[in-house]
Each structure stands twice: as structure tokens, then as C-alpha cells.
Amino acid sequence: MTNKEIATLLRHVAASYVIKDEKKFRFQIMAYQKAADAIENTTSEIKDLIKENILQDLPGIGPTIKSHLEELIKTGRVKHFVFVMKGIPSPVYPLLDVPSFGPKKAFKLVSHFKLTNPTSVGEDILTLAKKGEIASLEGFGEKSQQDIIRALEEFKKGKTKTNRMTLPYAWETADKLLSYLKKSSAVSRAYTLGSLRRMSSMVGDIDIAVASDMPRKVIEHFVAYPYKERVIEKGGTTASLLLSSGKQIDLMVQPPNRFGSLLQHFTGSKNHNVRLREYALSRGLSLSEYGIKKKEKGKWVTKTFKTEESFYSYIGLDWIPPELREDKEEIQAAHNHTLPHLVEHKDIQGDLHLHSNFLIEPSHDLGQNSMEEMILEALRLGYKYIGFSEHNPSVSKHTPSQTYEILKRKREKVDILNSNNKNIRVINLLETDILANGDLAIDDKSIGLLDALIVSIHSNLGMDRKSMTKRVLKGLSHPRAKILCHPTGRLLNEREGYSLEWNELFEFCKKYGKALEINSWPTRLDLPDIMVKEAQRTGVVMAINTDSHAVFHMKLMEYGVSVARRGWAETKDILNTRPYQEFIQWLKD
């Protein structure tokens, strides 16, 4: 069972408690949801955590859920879960994925109509709604029947599309809306918040905050946005739109003197806010988007904040960078004044993963621009060094001596570039495949022509975890192999990465002085942020690269930097923040 499947099962248990008695089981419901979060957010497999007896170290997993999960892994089922879910027809659960369907609505419909097929339950309810059979049910009406039809139809459409956005796409969508909003005189300030401000790798919806003394006017302007599909909801301080692309935009408005608490609230994450409010509550303070409530002489008084800094400061915390607001001990660190000094875009001294159009007859795609063009862009970006890392010449189409000849020409080319450019150092690298047996795609004679190798997995992605780990470590153990590129191999919205013994890899990298890449490509962002944090904690160094195949890709560096920041990385953890001499010494070590 994968972690994802286990988390889903725990959410179903929570939903079952909601159906049975939401009030009575209120805290069990929270506990199961929290446990599901924790399991989705860990990089280790539950099976392994049980084997090592450290499952209870996950936040939100206590003795009871721990023993349930042990039973699950051992026997494939949990008696207590079966008991809790008893009497709830299975078609209830798939409905929970449909927006606006919660456990109670799903249960009411499924049990009233005695639906039995979990695969067709959506279609079944759609048919019933279209026949007008739902409006007469208690608690439902004509309007909610129409809402059900729309929700199910939108869900059906959304399923064929990918439903989460990459960062550049989300920024573009948000920017368009921001410039529209700013046309209204009622808008004094407007910002993009939520997961976009936190720079999550994938963004579900777009959150916008506006400072204004005329909230009604702002909302009216917002819902008149010409590119909307429809208005989802509209109230006095918030509103939501569905765009024709299927993406949702949420708006919140507060007056300028309360904007600090709005920024804080709407940046999230939800878990960060929950933790923050618990922290505040233990100090007799109640937080919300309106400000901070405090009891004075028996009465609650709300204090307002213009800035986020003053909001955090009032509850005794340092300002927390948005990328860290994921309930990963950042509140404790802010309390102790031990927040990390995160790496910044301006700290980057060079980009080590660039594909030029040098005719290398590669195994995979060639770049579109010349080395000279990429050097110009690197100078413009203020870099002190860059590494050209084209793919190795294809193994099947070249003999080792042909490969040697190609790489010799590249060596000569790089030497000329270095003698012609005094303001930037050019490093002769190669993105070299680790073959299925762990061998590198070129031989030692050819490797001798290069300053170092960066190595990657591009084939046989389906290997089991043990074999894949052996393969990667073997490839990486070559003394000239220095950086492992896009280590998980994931492609966001397309495929999961391959599986690997991550702790073993981290220990290996630390011991033998190898680095892991943080690939900035928006559908890679690989290492993922949660693994960056674990690698960083282990003491592994990382390199943030763009994997550019054209000059205009080189500006994607900021996305890789955001992943590093979300993983709590400081400049000391990032190889390519080092000055050239220091870096090249590491590379040749």
C-alpha cells in the first residue's frame, strides 16, 4: 500500500466519523485528518517506519493510529476501521472528491437512493438530479439540485484535464487578474497570496488579497472579470470565480489598517495558521484575518495590524518567510529566533546544467542556442561561472572512439571560450546517463576530457527500489561523477518519480562529497522541497540548476531557488552560491 492510499483510507475513516456523529467524534476526526496529512508529507514508506519502529515520530501519529497502521500493513485490514465504516455504503467515498460534496451530503444521497456502484455513483446521481428527483428530498431544493448537476459535470470535465497548475502558469494567470483589479479606483493594493506566495510546486487555486475601504465595490469589480466562467460565491468580504480554464480564484478584501492580518491569514498554509492560532491561544490571544483578539477587563478587544511583521511580532514571533509556513517547526524556530537565513536568488553564482546546441549527437534532446548566446545571458544574470552539460553522445550510435572525438571537439571549444571570456568561467561538464546496470554511458578515456560529470537516470524508470538504489549509487561512485540530476525523476502532473532508498543516498552523498541537484524546470522541481529539507538536515550539499535547453529558460532559476527555500536551505547548503575558486576545488576534489 502506498502512503497516498493509506492517507486516503484515514480520510475515509474521518469522513465515516463525520457521518456517524460529527459532534461526538470531533477530535477523532481532526486526529485522523492530521495523521493523513503527516503520511502524505513523509518521504519514507510507512512499512519502513514500522520496521524501524519510528512511526510514532510523525506528528499526529500516536499509539492508537500507530497500532492500527501496524495491523493494516500486517493483515491488509484494520478491525477498528471496518467497525467505524460499517453501515456506510462504499459509493459514498469516491463522491468526496467532488467539490461541494462532503460526507453528509454524499451519505444522504447514496443511502436514500440505495446506490451500490462506487464506479458509477457520480453518473447515477447526475441522472437522478436531471430527472428532478433530488429537489424534493429533505434538506435539498431546486437550487441545490442544479448545483449538484453543475458540480458533477464540472468534475467530469476536470478529470480529463490536469487540475493543478505549474508555478509559471499560475503566476501568469494571477498577474492578468491583478492588472485587471488595479483598474478599479477602489483597489489601493492587491497581492497574490496562498500557495503561490509560498511558492508551492503545484498550485491548486489562486488567492488574491486587496486592501480597500470599499470592499463592496472591489467585489463587484472582481466578479465582473471578463475571463470568468461563472461566479462561485460572492459575499461582503470574499468572493470566488471559476475561470474558463477550470481554475478557481479566491478574493479577500480588508481595509488597509487591517491588511497585515489579512496577508497573514490568506498566505496560509492552513496547517501553519492552525498551529499559529493554537500557539496564540495558549497565550490568551485569538487570531483571525481581522486581527488579534485579547481579553481586557472581561471583554474581547480586537487589535488591528497594517503589516505582517507587526502581526507576528505582537505574538512574540520573528517574521516567517512565506515559503516556510507549512507547519514544519517554523513557529518554534520563530519563537526561539532560530529561523534559517534562507538562500536567495541573488546568491546564485552560476548555473551548471545548460544544454547548448553544440553538435554532440546526444542520446536525448539537444539545446537550441549556441554556447556564446548562453554565456551572454549568464553575464546578464550576473553569474561568475557556468557549466555546459549536454547529454552524452548516444551510446547505440557511437563507438567509444567516435564519442571521444566529439568530446575532444567540445573540450577545444570550451578552452577557446575561456580564453575569450575573462568575466565568466566556462566549465566543461556532461549530463551522463547512468545505464540500467549502473555503468556510465561513456568510458574513462572520454571522461578524462571533462572537468566533471553530472549524472542522471533517463531509462528503465520502473526498476524496484533496491535495484534502483544500487544503480544510482554505482553510477555516482565514479570519482568524476559529482552531481545527481533531478534525483526523483518525477514529472509533475505526469508521473511519479522512481523509488529510491533516500536515506541511503543522502548518507552516501555526504560521505563521498556528492551533490544533489535541485532542478528548476517547473514540471520537475526535483529534489522536491520536503526532500531538500531532509537532505539539508543530513548535511548533503545541493546545486540549483535550470536544465535550460534555450536562453530563455535560464531565468527559471528563481523556481529552483524557491524549492531550496521551502526546504530550509541556506547558502552554505547550496554549492553554486560559492565563489568560483571554492566551487572548482570542490568539483575537482
Next chain:
DNA sequence: GCCGTTTTCGGCCCGACTGTTTTCAGTCG
């Protein structure tokens, strides 16, 4: 069911909006 710089017992974030309601339930973030 989990958790602890006031607690191993007694707490557990805070609010918006919609629809079916006449005071609230359900869903969402």
C-alpha cells in the same frame, strides 16, 4: 485520538458563504 516552556489530563483555530432554513447545517479554506 493527540499532545505538553503554565498540563500525562483537559484541552483541541476561526471565519465566510450558500441554501434551506425561521436559527442552522454543510462545505470550504
